[in-house]
Amino acid sequence: MKTDPSNLIEVSLSLFRSKGYRRTSMADIGRATGLLKGSIYHHFPNKERLLIEVIQHVIGLFEDGVFTEARRPDLTEKQRLDGMIDAVESYYIQHRVCALVHLWPDALQESAEARELIQKFFRDWRDLVSDLLKPKYGQAEAHRLATDALARIEGAVIWLQIVGEEQALKQCSEEIRKLL
Template structure:
């Protein structure tokens, strides 16, 4: 079986999620793909290049499947509820692991190639959260609340990952819906 670039990215997501960026080697990634390390370099010249493709893949998924739920003809409360359900479902299936958040903490602003992509993801997420809040709070306050709710969600995801406690995430999402 010949792996495509997309196959490699999909398998790399789980390795990075479990081991982190610095704890993952190209040998780990190749093993997850069932290929030799040299074959992995055919698709990606470096671990950085593969990690950046993983971040883009995650962001693309959220842009296509999750963030659009915040827009449309439904009432704001229904849009926020749909958005929070989709976010909860995505992260519940990953034990609360947020690779963007993990990479932000692990790599941080130390590498601008990563920082710019991670910031774009969180900015897009905050904008999606802000959209249903705008009718009630206005643009400026909705943007502030959007960023606050994303930050609160990230903290709740950490607790979900560390302790398996999904109550903080549920409370955060209930507060988001109540704010619309």
């Protein structure tokens, strides 16, 4: 049984994504990892810490899979934006939920640290997009367009989740690509 913390985090992420943080019990996590719930406390001092590390893990996945794309120095801004949108689109089509939005209500109520991580993530992401748009649109307009793009993506993912239609996400990817 793989009991290294990183496996625990991945399993927890998967459970949190489907059932939410609150509804996922330590026993659920134990069951899914082959550990007993008591043993989880050898790896994480409490459930809140687990939430935080799951959030950091998700942020890490975006750093690696999405943001990296947007930062490649060998590409033009256009290429970098397109690469980022490709990564985002396929990520959400696969998972159908934005884990961080999903976890937000719980983070808000139960963990200041988690809350700030999530907020920072979205701001960082927006700033990243803003940087791509700045050469073409200038500081202020780029900031506005980037904020809008991010909100649109999240809205499209919500729509995918609730209404079940992928169209909104594809449409918004399309239009964001057109920005450059």
